[in-house]
Amino acid sequence: MMQLKEMKCSTQRAENGRAAVDILRDSLRGSFDMVLMDLRMPIMDGMEATKLIRNELNMKDLPIIALTGEMSANVRDECDAIGFDGFFQKPLKGDQLQDLIDACKEARFGYKECR
Numbered sequence: 804m805m806q807l808k809e810m811k812c813s814t815q816r817a818e819n820g821r822a823a824v825d826i827l828r829d830s831l832r833g834s835f836d837m838v839l840m841d842l843r844m845p846i847m848d849g850m851e852a853t854k855l856i857r858n859e860l861n862m863k864d865l866p867i868i869a870l871t872g873e874m875s876a877n878v879r880d881e882c883d884a885i886g887f888d889g890f891f892q893k894p895l896k897g898d899q900l901q902d903l904i905d906a907c908k909e910a911r912f913g914y915k916e917c918r
Contacts, residue, residue, distance in 0.1 A: 806897055819844045820852030837866040837907045850885055857886045866907050
């Protein structure tokens with residue numbers, strides 16, 4: 804989170820997948836430019852949360868990036884099948900995070916700066 808704030812990105816933290824789904828459900832569409840989703844969280848994991856975001860909330864265009872310590876092909880394949888837009892091993896280094904944000908912003912909006 805601190806890295807994101809240093810990059811002048813506004814952030815909102817969810818303690819678990821259920822909280823992330825609730826935050827997105829209660830927000831105006833377009834309020835979030837991307838989601839960095841930890842795969843292993845209490846209450847609801849990132850995979851289940853992403854399924855709900857994609858299917859129940861119908862947020863198919865919202866970039867969701869999987870963050871995990873697990874780098875197996877099976878986990879990566881499952882993330883692809885669920886609808887994650889990217890898959891990165893934790894911890895992300897500052898330059899990796901900046902490149903990820905820049906690519907997401909440029910793909911969605913044609914600019915790189917966080918707003």
